[in-house]
Amino acid sequence: MNVSFILAVAVGGALGSVARYLVGIGAGKLFGTDFPWGTLIINITGSFLMGVLAGLFATRWNLPQAARIFLTVGICGGYTTFSTFSLDSFYLIERGELVATAAYMVGSVVLSVGALIGAMHVVRTMA
Known part of the structure; x- marks a missing residue:
């Protein structure tokens, strides 16, 4: 466990x-x-923003891992986890894993919304 990585996530997450x-x-x-x-x-x-950062990391910026974590997991993750979902989807597409991409994208949206609906139903019936 790297304390500087945890601090990078915490500070970036707060800002995001x-x-x-x-x-x-x-x-x-x-x-x-x-x-x-x-x-x-x-x-x-x-x-x-996640696309810009990932592109810059791949082509131009040679930042330390803590700085990358601060910007992506921290700031972008605190701002929206949808950016990570988008990046994961891109990598699956880029690797040509189209079935996995579709399953991940549909599953993420449908199961996440379904989980929220289920939780709301459970809580409302308990009230």
Whole structure:
């Protein structure tokens, strides 16, 4: 267990979470709250940022592992885990694993929403 990696995740995650909160509030003020614009904007911009970072790490930036973790797992992960989902999906596509890609993408969305619905049902029936 590397303490500097844990601190990188913690500090980056705090910054990403604050950014997510502020973008969500700002989107609500700009576009209203009838549609989850904030979440959509956060997922798109977080995925874009993850793509920029992954591309830069692969082609131009030779950063220490702690800095990479700070930026990706920390900031991007605190901002939105959808960015990691997007990156994982890209790597599966890039490797030509199209069945695995489809299973991962559909499974992630359907099972995650299903888990939330199931949990909400359980909690509501207990009340």
